[in-house]
Structure formats: C-alpha cells, structure tokens
Amino acid sequence: MDIDIAGPSRPSAIHLEAFMLRARRLVMALSALALAAGTGAATAGPVQANAGASAGAGTGAGTGADADARQLGFADCPTLSELPEGADPAKWRCEAMTATGHLTLGRVEVPIDRPLAITFAEGRVDGEFRQVFGAMAATPLRVRGTPLSITPRYGGYSDFESNDERRGELDLTFRISGPGVPRGCSIGTDAAPVHLVLKETDPSRVVSPDPLIVAFGVADNRFAAPGTSGCGRLGPVLDKVLRLPTPAGVNGIDLDARVALRSYGAVG
Secondary structure, three states: OOOOOOOOOOOOHHHHHHHHHHHHHHHHHHHHHHHHHHOOOOOOOOEEEEEOOOOOOOOOOOOHHHHHHHHHOHHHOOOHHHOOOOOOHHHOEEEEEEEEEEEEEOOEEEEEEEEEEEEEEEEEEOOEEEEEEEEEEOOOEEEOOOOOEEEEEEEEEEEOOOOOOOOEEEEEEEEEEOOOOOOOOEEOOOOOOEEEEEEEEEEEEEEEEOOEEEEEEEEEOOOOEOOEEOOHHHHHHHHHHHOOOEOOOOOEEEEEEEEEEEEHHHOO
16 A cells, blocks of 8 residues: 555545655655666765664663563563463573664665664473564664665564574565655565575674673675565665665675573563
8 A cells, every 4th residue: 555545535636736746856866866876976885874763672661670671672572371382481581682783785785773673482392492473673774865764674484593504584674764655665575575594603602691691693695685565656766776676695684683581480
C-alpha cells in the first residue's frame, strides 16, 4: 500500500496536489543525485551516512533489578510462557546483544554508531538445541546528501547457534523513510529478506563475570542486496541512487558485539 488514506472519502484536490508536489520534489532531488553519480560527479566514493537520533530498546526508567534488566536489555527477553514446551528454565538463558559497526548496501556506506539491539532465548529440549526470538531495535541511519534514512528490521529468521562455519545467521530488511516515500518502502521484504551469514572476526572475551557479558566481532561481506520494494514510482529512482540490486561481494556488515547472558533459573 503506497498511501494510507483514512476515512471513506477521497482526498481533496488540494491535498492530492500538495502530496504530488512533495513527491515530485523528492524525485527531482534524487534524480539529480543519480545523475551526478552516473556522470562521475561524486568523486569522493560511496555516499556516507550517519546514525540518526537515539530510539532503542531498554531505555525505560526503573529501580534496582528492574533497572539493571532494562540497562542490559533483559526487559525484552521472551517470557517463561514463550519457551518451548518441556524447556527447563534452569537450562535456558536469555541473551541480550548490542552491536555497533558499519553497513554497506550498494553505494551507501552507513556507520552504525547507535547500537542494534537483539534479544533471544536459547536452550535444549530433549537434547535438541532450540531458540526463541525476543525483539530487535535499531535507530534510523541517515543517508548523507539525501532526505532518506534506512532502518534495519528483523526479517523473520535467526539462528545464533555457533559452529565451525559461522557465528550465526540473521534475516534483515531495511525500511526506507523520507519525504514522499511510501509506507512499506524497503530493501528486502519479509518474504524475501536480506540473509546474513555472520562469521567471527574477533574471538569471544569476557567483559564482565557478574553479570556475565562477553564481546566478539562478526562480519558478512558476501551477501547480495535486492532492489527496493513497495516504493511505488520512486522505486526505480531509489534503485539508481542506492545502486541496487547488488551482487554478493559488494555489500557488507561488520559488527562489534556485546552479549549479556542470564539464566531463566535466576529469574525471580
């Protein structure tokens, strides 16, 4: 759905004309940027971007244990009732990860200055490793030189069981927002997200024994990025500006992560 119009009546001609004017201005601005990129005017390389204003998980007020839980991200842990049937709380734990780093999608290079936050539970049921996803929070990443921002979002799949091949896997979509950009405009969709296979770049080390916090580095520089979806008439312009789609080897994400761990058996 490109435009969300409330109520049964059609928009007035004035409102429709104002919307189209904003959309045309955005198209003209992005077209100019695309033209500059295509003629070599952007000689400084890929577009740089900075993280937007803070708006993440775990920032609520609290006291004592509640405040500690929110600060570490445990407020978003799956509840005991959300664990699989037969899960022993004493053998399950919640992991709250925050990560900063760098993201490259097409010609856009985005420093992730404000942490991504991901929370999930893991353990075993009848000897089989199981996981339950909790929540993901991220701030919009502003694309310099444009009125656009992109926001990483959970794409519906995660697997954080480490092995010799990778540290974990994660599906993401990237919501695109800006003046005149339709709701639902994104890079990747829930049906076809961007799939990351994260490999370890820095081995785990203990940052704090109580509460237990470990740090490590991960990266994936081999994933493909699709063209935009749900962007209406702006789609071709955005694809040209962002240089999408791009094949594996052009994009990348590098993260420095910290994970706080807490046993469900310790939850009172």
